[in-house]
Amino acid sequence: MNYDFIQAHCLAKKGAEQIYKQEWGAICYLVGGKMFALAGANAEKRAIISVKHAPREGEKLREKYSDIIPGYYLNKTHWSSVFLDGSVPENVLKQMPDASYELIFNALSKKAQNEILAAKGVGNENK
Secondary structure, three states: OOOOOHHHHHHOOOOEEEEEEOOOOEEEEEEOOEEEEEEEEOOOOOEEEEEEOOHHHHHHHHHHOOOEEEOOOOOOOOEEEEEOOOOOOHHHHHHHHHHHHHHHHHHOOHHHHHHHHHOOOOOOOOO
């Protein structure tokens, strides 16, 4: 499957930004300085994206899709990684970073949330 939309999808969120972590060989997507997604590759050079989620949600996704695994080099309870050369439907792959963003955004202080929401020209206007 073609998942070229991931970068634009993650960066379209209000206040989202990306940084490249050379030591990881991966792109981190952040909101309020906190990571909500990580795009890179595993040791076998398979492209992956990792997202944070509620533990039970991760279990359900991993049970349903063989190309979703416990977080690669991340907390295996709170993160899952998706192989981008696999068969996870596009709508699921869009929902996962959306939910991760919401989880991280809602954990920010109200002050940080308000600053993100008030920022002009950063991310989209849907958050």
